[in-house]
Amino acid sequence: MSEETVALQPVECPICHFQNPPGEKFCQDCGFLLGSEVKEIELPTEGEGVASLVSPDGKEFSLKKGENTIGRESADILLFFDKSVSRKHAIITFEEDRWFIQDLGSTNGTFLNGVRLPPGQKTPIYDGDEIAFADSSFRFVCPSCKREEVKAKAFILMEGKEIPISKEEFLIGRREGDLIVPNPYVSGKHCKIYICEEGMFIEDLNSTNGTFLNGEQIESGKRVPLVDGAIIEIGGTKLVFRIPHEGGGKDGEVEGG
Amino acid sequence: MEETRVISVSPDKPFSLEAYFGNRYALYSVPTRDYLLIRLKASGTPQLRAPLNICLVIDRSGSMEGEPLEYTKKACAYVVDLLEPDDILSIVTFAEDVQVVMPPRKVVNKELIKTHIMRIEVGDTTNLYDGLLVGGNQLKSLPLSNYTNRILLFTDGEPTTGIKDYPTITQLAGNLREEGIKVTALGFGLEYNEELLVGIARRGGGNYYYISRPELIQEVFRREMESLLTVAARSPKVKVHLSRWVKARDVLGYNAEYKGRDVEVQLVDLERGASISLLMELELEPRPPGIYRIAKVEVESDDIKEKLSEDVVVEFVEDVALIQQGVNEMVKNEWQAKQTARSIEKTLMAMKTQAISTAAAVAELERTKVFLREQGRLEEAEEVEQAIESLKKGTSLEAEKTLIGTIYKMDIGKKKEEETK
Numbered sequence: 001m002s003e004e005t006v007a008l009q010p011v012e013c014p015i016c017h018f019q020n021p022p023g024e025k026f027c028q029d030c031g032f033l034l035g036s037e038v039k040e041i042e043l044p045t046e047g048e049g050v051a052s053l054v055s056p057d058g059k060e061f062s063l064k065k066g067e068n069t070i071g072r073e074s075a076d077i078l079l080f081f082d083k084s085v086s087r088k089h090a091i092i093t094f095e096e097d098r099w100f101i102q103d104l105g106s107t108n109g110t111f112l113n114g115v116r117l118p119p120g121q122k123t124p125i126y127d128g129d130e131i132a133f134a135d136s137s138f139r140f141v142c143p144s145c146k147r148e149e150v151k152a153k154a155f156i157l158m159e160g161k162e163i164p165i166s167k168e169e170f171l172i173g174r175r176e177g178d179l180i181v182p183n184p185y186v187s188g189k190h191c192k193i194y195i196c197e198e199g200m201f202i203e204d205l206n207s208t209n210g211t212f213l214n215g216e217q218i219e220s221g222k223r224v225p226l227v228d229g230a231i232i233e234i235g236g237t238k239l240v241f242r243i244p245h246e247g248g249g250k251d252g253e254v255e256g257g
Numbered sequence: 258m259e260e261t262r263v264i265s266v267s268p269d270k271p272f273s274l275e276a277y278f279g280n281r282y283a284l285y286s287v288p289t290r291d292y293l294l295i296r297l298k299a300s301g302t303p304q305l306r307a308p309l310n311i312c313l314v315i316d317r318s319g320s321m322e323g324e325p326l327e328y329t330k331k332a333c334a335y336v337v338d339l340l341e342p343d344d345i346l347s348i349v350t351f352a353e354d355v356q357v358v359m360p361p362r363k364v365v366n367k368e369l370i371k372t373h374i375m376r377i378e379v380g381d382t383t384n385l386y387d388g389l390l391v392g393g394n395q396l397k398s399l400p401l402s403n404y405t406n407r408i409l410l411f412t413d414g415e416p417t418t419g420i421k422d423y424p425t426i427t428q429l430a431g432n433l434r435e436e437g438i439k440v441t442a443l444g445f446g447l448e449y450n451e452e453l454l455v456g457i458a459r460r461g462g463g464n465y466y467y468i469s470r471p472e473l474i475q476e477v478f479r480r481e482m483e484s485l486l487t488v489a490a491r492s493p494k495v496k497v498h499l500s501r502w503v504k505a506r507d508v509l510g511y512n513a514e515y516k517g518r519d520v521e522v523q524l525v526d527l528e529r530g531a532s533i534s535l536l537m538e539l540e541l542e543p544r545p546p547g548i549y550r551i552a553k554v555e556v557e558s559d560d561i562k563e564k565l566s567e568d569v570v571v572e573f574v575e576d577v578a579l580i581q582q583g584v585n586e587m588v589k590n591e592w593q594a595k596q597t598a599r600s601i602e603k604t605l606m607a608m609k610t611q612a613i614s615t616a617a618a619v620a621e622l623e624r625t626k627v628f629l630r631e632q633g634r635l636e637e638a639e640e641v642e643q644a645i646e647s648l649k650k651g652t653s654l655e656a657e658k659t660l661i662g663t664i665y666k667m668d669i670g671k672k673k674e675e676e677t678k
Contacts (some may be wrong), residue, residue: 015545016501026568031500031550033570039546062543064287 014038051099051142053077053092053131061138063099068092070133071104084108084134092125099125099145108134109182114161116180153195156232157240168195172234173205185209185235193226193241200226200243209235271489272299272527274565276554278539279592281583285573289541290506293497293569294534294588295554298674299489301530307560308343309485310361310404311336314392316412316445317350318383325413325445326379328471332478334371336409339482340364345404347395348373351388352380353418361395385412386420386429389440389457393433401437402559405488405526407463408438409481411474412454413445423453430461437492439463439526441481444658445474451658455665462492462525465665467658487529493558495522495535502542503551509536509595510668525669534591534670541571548572590632591670597632598667601625601641605660608653618656619648636673637663 010019011034018029026033052062061077069075071089072082079085086106093100103110105119111132117123125131126147129140152164156179163179171177175188187207194201201223204211211218212233218224230241275298279291313333317326333348340346342365348358359373392408420426430440440461442454445468458465464484466477497520499505505513505520514521524533541551552569574580604621607613613621622645629638640663647655 015547026550026570027500029501030544031503031552033548033550036548039575062288 051094051140051145053138054141055136055138060141063092063094065094079133079136082134082136085136086134089133093122099140099142101125101131106134110134111137113163115158115163116182118176118180121176152244154193154200154226154241154243156193157242158237162242165193165195169193170195172239174235181234181237181239183235183237186237187235190234191232194223200241202226202230202232202241207234270300270565271304271560272297272493272558272565274554274556274567276552276567276569277585277588278551278569278571279585279588280580281572281585282574282579283541283571284543284577284580285546285575286543288543291539291541292588292592293537293539293552293554294585294591295495295497295537296532296534296587297490297493297495297524297527297556298532299527299529301674303487303529304489306486306488307403307405307491308345309340310345310396310399310401310406311485312347312349312361312392312395312408314388314408314410315348315350315377316383316385316388316414317352317377317379318414318417319352319379319381320413320446320448322379324471325474326377328474329411330374330377332475333374335475336478336482337364337367337370337374339479339486345399346370347392349388349392349395350377351384351391353382353384354380355384355387355391357391357395361398382418383412383414383416384419385410385416386426389426389429389433393429393436393438396438397436405485405491406438407485408433408440408461409443409478410440410457411443411445412449414448415450415453423450423456426453427456427460430457434460434462439492441465443468443477443481445471447652447654447658449658451661455661458665459668462523465662467655467662469655469658484526484528488526489529490527490558490560493524493527493533493556495524496520496555496557497522497537498553498555499539500549500551500553502544504540504542506538506540509538510598510670511535513537525671527671531671531673534594534672536588536591536595536670541573544573546573546575593628594632594634594667594670597625597628598664601660601667602664605657605664608648609657615648615651615653618653619645622648634667634672637667 010021012019013027013030013032015032016027016030018027020028020034024034052060054060068077069091070077071087072080072085073087088104089106090101090103090110100122101112102122103117103119109116112123113130125140127142127145131138131140152166154165156163156165167178170193171189172179172181172191173189174181174183174186177189189205190207191205191211192203202213203223204218204220206220213224214231226241228243232239232241275296277294283289313336315329342363344364345361346364347361350356350358358377359370389410396406433440440457441463442457443466444451444454455465464481468474468477499518508522511522522535527533549571550568551571554567554569556565604618608618622641626638626641629641640659644656644659
């Protein structure tokens with residue numbers, strides 16, 4: 001008689017948690033040698049700063065700490081199937097415990113939460129951010145880098161998208177700025193929004209085609225107060241300035257409402 | 258429930274299965290790309306073979322007149338001599354039309370069959386498509402699963418009558434293969450198109466031969482018959498079941514079917530004392546360190562009752578230094594062989610387009626030959642040597658017809674193993 005006992009219960013894989021029928025040597029799902037040592041190590045799926053890009057169909061591209069190039073040719077994340085992606089499109093870097101994205105002057109642009117990033121500018125990214133390289137979109141997943149809950153004091157609605165204004169000086173322009181408006185009638189640096197103790201203002205930066213507030217052109221170089229719902233028009237693009245209403249939050253220092 | 262696992266391979270199994278990944282180790286933290294080598298090896302000891310059901314499809318176009326046809330008749334008669342009473346033979350000839358010289362018959366009265374063969378007369382043009390079609394129909398009149406089914410298509414020229422376009426002809430070979438009939442293409446002389454014939458062999462799952470002189474016709478028929486008489490595994494089918502976090506990127510030299518986590522590849526027949534090697538490029542995703550089965554390889558064939566199965570196991574480690582120690586030389590060699598096939602192909606294309614001089618082609622092929630010898634691929638090295646000789650004589654057409662066969666053989670990964678005495 002054999003002394004060997006065969007497990008009669010299903011065996012859960014310690015790695016992928018698949019329930020294996022009794023008697024399996026390797027996990028039927030991930031292939032782990034059942035009963036072998038599980039090394040204690042930072043798991044690639046959790047851990048500090050571990051991040052990946054997930055495509056809408058569930059494909060996961062893990063990001064390595066350091067530089068991750070994205071492009072159509074010889075990149076770390078190779079999007080060879082998408083002709084709209086430039087050869088060297090963008091780069092995602094990990095520096096000082098934070099993740100950043102930077103567009104490398106791509107033809108069709110890199111978009112963060114629907115907004116085109118100015119080429120060359122390093123922008124921090126957080127868990128759940130939507131990132132698109134031209135037509136290829138991904139979700140940035142990094143459980144350990146949640147967006148700090150700094151409530152934007154105001155935001156701009158552009159083509160149905162909310163763009164938070166989380167800086168004291170918020171530049172809008174076609175070539176550079178915190179908000180890039182891809183419209184040929186918008187100047188490189190078009191206007192600036194100020195959020196300060198004195199209140200909220202907009203200033204036209206001597207743009208070619210001017211900045212219009214509620215239908216009237218504002219004087220260049222002069223700060224004009226902004227109120228909730230103000231319509232800003234630059235080169236024909238309409239932006240709506242909004243101040244979030246406080247829903248009984250504790251840091252309720254926003255004066256709007 | 259009790260499960261018994263057959264671990265030892267019984268010595269009377271017609272062939273064995275081996276599977277190796279390019280490295281025993283992989284870094285756990287980054288993706289790994291390497292090749293999975295699957296090798297079927299047939300033992301050298303004679304086995305009971307399945308009876309043959311073969312059809313000789315012979316070109317009797319005008320250009321065959323005289324010596325070529327006389328030698329071909331002799332070769333056909335020789336085939337008759339090699340067959341046993343259980344084997345089935347049919348003979349079809351084609352010129353502008355197709356004639357069934359002999360419908361499928363058991364090879365009992367050999368002398369009578371030979372008199373049929375001797376009556377074959379030359380015609381005019383070349384209706385290769387219909388010849389192949391009628392040949393297939395001869396085989397199909399029998400239950401195919403009981404036999405090793407093969408068409409030997411012998412031609413010396415371009416199709417000139419009937420359906421002439423190459424894709425339709427190779428498609429026919431592909432269809433026949435799906436029905437269980439393989440097609441071997443034998444090209445004679447310098448007038449036939451080697452790309453068409455290799456295409457027929459590739460789609461038809463058979464062999465390709467180039468016959469340079471009429472005196473060699475019988476010898477080449479003998480080689481093909483020898484391979485048919487020693488088939489150890491008919492149409493082996495490989496199924497690779499990939500574990501999670503493993504992706505198949507490519508299968509070299511073969512068409513593969515991708516079904517979710519399974520990859521299936523239909524191989525060519527395997528002869529006694531030979532092996533077939535298949536390379537599949539895999540990508541392993543990062544995962545927690547540990548020992549994992551990355552793939553389970555299974556092989557099915559009509560000639561074995563139970564599937565053969567192999568686990569491919571890789572240890573995912575933290576230590577980069579281990580990676581260098583874990584390299585599998587067999588996988589590396591096989592990959593180099595595939596690269597060699599590509600480099601021969603490049604030389605061949607350059608020769609055809611006259612992008613390189615004969616001297617440069619010779620130099621290139623000399624290098625390849627040395628490399629093949631080092632790799633122990635003597636048969637291929639010999640063929641490359643022949644091609645070099647042809648080039649030196651100034652008959653580059655001959656070289657092209659030889660080399661394309663070498664490329665085909667290396668693509669399907671077939672190799673004669675060292676004779677074990």
